[in-house]
Amino acid sequence: MLKINLEFRKGVLFIRLKGELTKxxxxxxxxxxxxxxIKHGIKYIVYNLGAIKVIDDFGKKSLQKGxxxxxxNHGEGLICNTSLVINNNIQTxxxxxxxxxxxxx
Numbered sequence: 426m427l428k429i430n431l432e433f434r435k436g437v438l439f440i441r442l443k444g445e446l447t448k449x450x451x452x453x454x455x456x457x458x459x460x461x462x463i464k465h466g467i468k469y470i471v472y473n474l475g476a477i478k479v480i481d482d483f484g485k486k487s488l489q490k491g492x493x494x495x496x497x498n499h500g501e502g503l504i505c506n507t508s509l510v511i512n513n514n515i516q517t518x519x520x521x522x523x524x525x526x527x528x529x530x
Contacts, residue, residue, distance in 0.1 A: 442474060443476035445477070446488075451487040467495060470500070471503045505518045
């Protein structure tokens, strides 16, 4: 099971994920989140993975897709609260406050 909590603050969409981000759960993220990013022209996203218990390659690709959608809007995406290396092209920071300070709006 995957729970998704979204908060839009100071021009940044914070995406807090809880549970498992695996092949069986990524569809909910892909079908819901990416269209929201594209439709509303969201430029900056921060994934908070602090409550993720399990992530597989499908989950990592889903995170990459969300960040690519933000980049299409001439923005950027970050990941926080995890020690996982998702992709070398995605910056990982310690927490949401640091992520917010790095994003220049």
